[in-house]
Amino acid sequence: DKGNYRHFMAKEIHEQPEVVGRTLAHYLDLAEGVARLPFELNFDPKSLSRVTISACGTAYYAGLVARYWLERFARLSVDIDIASEFRYRDPPLPEKGLMIVVSQSGETADTLAALRYAKEHGQHILSIVNVESSTIARESETVAKTLAGPEIGVASTKAFTCQLAVFACLALALGRARGVLTREQERALVAELIAAPGQMAEALNREAQIEPVARDVARATSVLYLGRGPSFPLSMEGALKLKELSYIHAEGYAAGELKHGPIALIDYAMPVIVLAPPDASLEKTVSNLQEVAARGGHLILIGSPRARHEAAAELAGYIEMPETVAGAFSALVYAVPVQLLAYHVATFMGKDVDQPRNLAKSVTVE
Ligand code: F6R
16 A cells, blocks of 8 residues: 555655664664664674675665674674675685675575575574565574565665664674673764654655756766765665666765776766765765866765855755764665655656566565
């Protein structure tokens, strides 16, 4: 049931404050303001030195965002690869290490094969899945469920942000267990997480500002997304959403890599969408934005008023985000305008966003 929405995708985008809130409530002790995993781990988190993550598509991008959190808050190095590569690499894995697989459907063939490979190599398997009765869930030692509810739209939206929510809580819980985070640090980070659903609702309330930007992007044949830190994988997720829904070619790139090649592409025909939350890398991202501006680029900024002010460049489009969306978990909230933009470009172009051509919701073949 689409409710009052034209598409399942729109409904699912709008459900995010609720389902992310529900997911956070499942993995946080809201009264104490700390992370609380609803399952026991069969190993001592202190014994880990690294974790391995594998997944496909959007779920893989959730893992890439989580790498920043696991490294920073739990001091765990992260080896992450797409499942179709991981399983054939014959990767050496640490003794009794931790493998995290991420899947909305829990049926993705390559992700399942990566899980089985890791199991054969003695890894503890933790899966972050949305469908609890799925094969991946059944074959996992520990299941961390996302409480997104059924996702019908082929493009993953609410499952992605719920995966991020689970990863964020996991990073904080492991950080505490490993003696990396003090209670005080953990409480401050949990407070940021608790604020996220409200901020997502605020981002959704600003949906009207996306439409003129979407009409502009709909004219393009190629689009570049740029970001740093967690906004780098989010830029790849934005590019994936745009290409699968609107069939416009798009790429996500680390903003710092711009000058190592893609800057040659810059002209006014190619929109460059810069994700610039007010985090530690804002200044660097802004200087990359200015490199694009100096070459006559077609700039679209997704950022707070401070980012716009510091950019001091002529923008073809601006999607304003609240200044309060700052800190380590801003990707959770910036996912909203990224999804809405792809949705509006595609619907403006008359594409079927719930059933994009050539795509299936669950990829059970290799
Ligand atoms: C993109 C999308 C796909 C899936 C990928 C993995 O919007 O939906 O990239 O994320 O096929 O699917 P799951 O998460 O079911 O393993």
